[in-house]
Amino acid sequence: MTETTGTTKALNILIVEDMPSEQAKARAAIAVAGHTAVVTASMGEAVSCLREGTVDGVVTDLMFTPDRGGDTQLAHYSNHQPAMGLLVVIAAMAAGKQVVICTSSDHHGLDAAWIHDCYISHLVAWEYENGKRGRDYYDILETKLPFGWVEGKDWPGAVSALARRIAAAE
Numbered sequence: 001m002t003e004t005t006g007t008t009k010a011l012n013i014l015i016v017e018d019m020p021s022e023q024a025k026a027r028a029a030i031a032v033a034g035h036t037a038v039v040t041a042s043m044g045e046a047v048s049c050l051r052e053g054t055v056d057g058v059v060t061d062l063m064f065t066p067d068r069g070g071d072t073q074l075a076h077y078s079n080h081q082p083a084m085g086l087l088v089v090i091a092a093m094a095a096g097k098q099v100v101i102c103t104s105s106d107h108h109g110l111d112a113a114w115i116h117d118c119y120i121s122h123l124v125a126w127e128y129e130n131g132k133r134g135r136d137y138y139d140i141l142e143t144k145l146p147f148g149w150v151e152g153k154d155w156p157g158a159v160s161a162l163a164r165r166i167a168a169a170e
Contacts (some may be wrong), residue, residue, distance in 0.1 A: 008167035011035040011163060014097075015089050016046045016060040022153060026059065033163065034130075046088050050095040057162045059155075060088040062103035089147045098165040100148030102158035 015026045018041045032035040038055055040046045041064075049055055062085035085101050092099035148165055150158040 009163075009167070011056040011166065012054060012059045013037055013159065014046060014049050014055040014092075015039045016043070016058065016063040016064075016085070017041065017102075018061065022061070022155075025153070026155045026159075029159045032156070033159045035159065035163075036167065039169060043084055047091050050091055050097065053088075053095075057097050057122055057166050058088060058092040058099040059102050059162055060085040060092075060099065062086070062101050072164045093146065098148075098162060098164045098169055100150060100165065101160045102150045102153060102155060104151075104153045 013030050013035050015023065015030070015037055017023050017026055017039065023039050023041070027037045027039060040049060040051055046058070046060070050058070062083050064084050085103070089099050089101065148158070148161040150161055
């Protein structure tokens with residue numbers, strides 16, 4: 001469901017975000033970049049969209065309450081805010097789609113520190129230990145992670161990162 005106009009490829013991007021105000025920001029960023037948006041608020045809706053095969057890539061929030069968007073099988077987590085975005089990442093990767101996490105968490109905050117400290121920082125350390133010391137931290141994030149990571153709810157940055165990942169994969 002993509003079309004090419006000149007050298008810019010218009011993408012159909014799935015957004016998984018439970019907050020209506022953030023959904024609006026994501027839609028705006030996608031429109032400005034010349035792409036189209038499919039917006040969902042839950043893991044179940046995201047998986048349905050991925051199964052349909054009509055999206056080119058995914059940008060997902062990291063932290064959202066499972067039952068807010070109708071994931072009733074996960075209602076027992078309703079008092080928590082788990083990293084449901086990681087399940088979206090897994091579903092997108094299983095569907096062969098590029099995916100970027102767009103989060104208000106930062107890698108110093110408690111809710112996402114384990115992702116950074118247990119995975120990303122080890123990846124960066126491995127790169128440095130193996131003679132790639134000249135590489136920039138963000139370049140390593142962009143090229144070595146199997147998913148994109150954008151902090152500060154930077155929707156334009158997340159859309160741009162997704163477009164770069166899709167272009168690099170083609």
